[in-house]
Amino acid sequence: MWRRTSMVATPPLTGARRAIPAMGSACVSASASEAFGWIKTVAGQDKTKFRGRDRVGWAFTFAAAAYDLVRLPKLMAVSS
Numbered sequence: 001m002w003r004r005t006s007m008v009a010t011p012p013l014t015g016a017r018r019a020i021p022a023m024g025s026a027c028v029s030a031s032a033s034e035a036f037g038w039i040k041t042v043a044g045q046d047k048t049k050f051r052g053r054d055r056v057g058w059a060f061t062f063a064a065a066a067y068d069l070v071r072l073p074k075l076m077a078v079s080s
Contacts, residue, residue, distance in 0.1 A: 039060065045060060045063050
């Protein structure tokens with residue numbers, strides 16, 4: 001069964017070609033797990049001190065921004 005992606009018909013993924021998108025997905029999943037692990041351990045979000053969806057959401061956003069700042073030098077070195 002052919003599938004249509006952005007005006008170009010592509011053949012179905014079979015065999016080794018089916019594993020290629022899964023490898024990319026696994027890499028993204030590992031990256032997300034690393035970020036959530038850092039937020040829970042280093043940023044102290046494993047047991048939050050706040051009550052209410054808004055405050056907990058704000059604290060999580062703040063912790064995610066801090067994680068981005070921690071990763072920034074590494075990302076700058078890779079892109080250069």
